Amino acid sequence: MNPHTGTKPGTKQKDEAPTLDRTTFGHRLRTARKRFGWTLAQLAERSGVSITTISRAERGQLALGYENFAALGRALEMDMNAMFAGAGVKPAQFDGPVVTRAGKGVVYRGLSFAYEFLGTTAAGKQMSPVVGTVHARRINGPEDFARHPGEEFAYVLSGEIEVHFDTGEVVHLARGDSLYYDSSIGHAYVSVSRQLAKIVGVTSGESGHMKSAREAPALKPARKVAAAKKTARGSKG
Numbered sequence: 001m002n003p004h005t006g007t008k009p010g011t012k013q014k015d016e017a018p019t020l021d022r023t024t025f026g027h028r029l030r031t032a033r034k035r036f037g038w039t040l041a042q043l044a045e046r047s048g049v050s051i052t053t054i055s056r057a058e059r060g061q062l063a064l065g066y067e068n069f070a071a072l073g074r075a076l077e078m079d080m081n082a083m084f085a086g087a088g089v090k091p092a093q094f095d096g097p098v099v100t101r102a103g104k105g106v107v108y109r110g111l112s113f114a115y116e117f118l119g120t121t122a123a124g125k126q127m128s129p130v131v132g133t134v135h136a137r138r139i140n141g142p143e144d145f146a147r148h149p150g151e152e153f154a155y156v157l158s159g160e161i162e163v164h165f166d167t168g169e170v171v172h173l174a175r176g177d178s179l180y181y182d183s184s185i186g187h188a189y190v191s192v193s194r195q196l197a198k199i200v201g202v203t204s205g206e207s208g209h210m211k212s213a214r215e216a217p218a219l220k221p222a223r224k225v226a227a228a229k230k231t232a233r234g235s236k237g
Contacts, residue, residue: 019107020084023060028083030058032076047075065111066203067146084108084117098122105131112136112144112189127204131157134191134199139164145186150205152183159197164188 033043033054044051049068056062057072064072073083084106098119105116116131136144145166154163155178163171163179166186171179181187183203191197 018104021060022057022063025064025083025108026058026060029054029072029076032078033058036076043072043075047071063108063110065146066113066115067148069110070148070203084115084120127202129200129202132189132199132201134159134161134189134197136188136190138190139188142166142186144188146183146188147186148183148203150183150203151180152187152204153180153202154178154189155200157198157200159191159193159195161197161199162190162192164190 033040036043038046040051040054043049043054047054049071053062053064053068054072057064057068069083072078098121100118100120105118106120108115108117112135114133114135118129118131119125139145145164154161154173156173156175158175160172160174163173164187165171165181172192173179189199
């Protein structure tokens with residue numbers, strides 16, 4: 001018995017956040033793949049995630065970053081909440097407010113982030129809110145940049161971060177600062193304060209407005225259009 005906590009060794013305290021370990025996540029991933037009857041190669045082709053990465057993740061040997069588990073979730077038609085719900089909890093469609101008490105989100109330790117997923121009992125929601133602790137201290141290469149469809153919001157709760165974009169732009173954020181951007185642009189978070197920074201992050205799928213803008217044909221500048229019309233009229237004369 002631990003005299004300070006009143007619990008037996010190895011017993012989880014009641015107020016401790018539920019944690020999704022790599023082995024449990026890997027089992028869920030493999031079960032979802034087998035449900036479709038897909039090989040590792042087939043899932044890799046559909047998701048864009050390498051066979052080696054999927055295999056190691058399924059065996060609990062590798063923690064995934066947001067880009068990879070989001071891509072796998074889309075390929076497997078697997079709700080993010082089903083991927084990260086607590087053990088024994090089945091997400092359901094919500095018809096009322098969904099409350100996540102302080103420290104009760106589901107924690108998953110990724111490559112450069114420790115994610116605390118919130119509202120995981122609500123299936124099919126349009127946004128994925130998390131409280132994240134930024135563990136990365138540097139950008140090691142192109143592989144550190146995440147890209148996924150939709151939009152992303154970050155608000156700094158404590159510490160300071162830099163958000164690096166693959167365009168070369170770097171945005172510095174301190175406590176109370178926030179950032180909103182198109183998450184299809186490569187991005188990476190780095191803690192630059194002495195303590196690891198903590199943020200609230202929200203990701204969403206691609207909005208109808210963004211999709212329309214992306215798919216719309218490029219418009220010719222007004223001056224060029226007017227000049228073309230004038231030339232056409234002149235040639236007729």
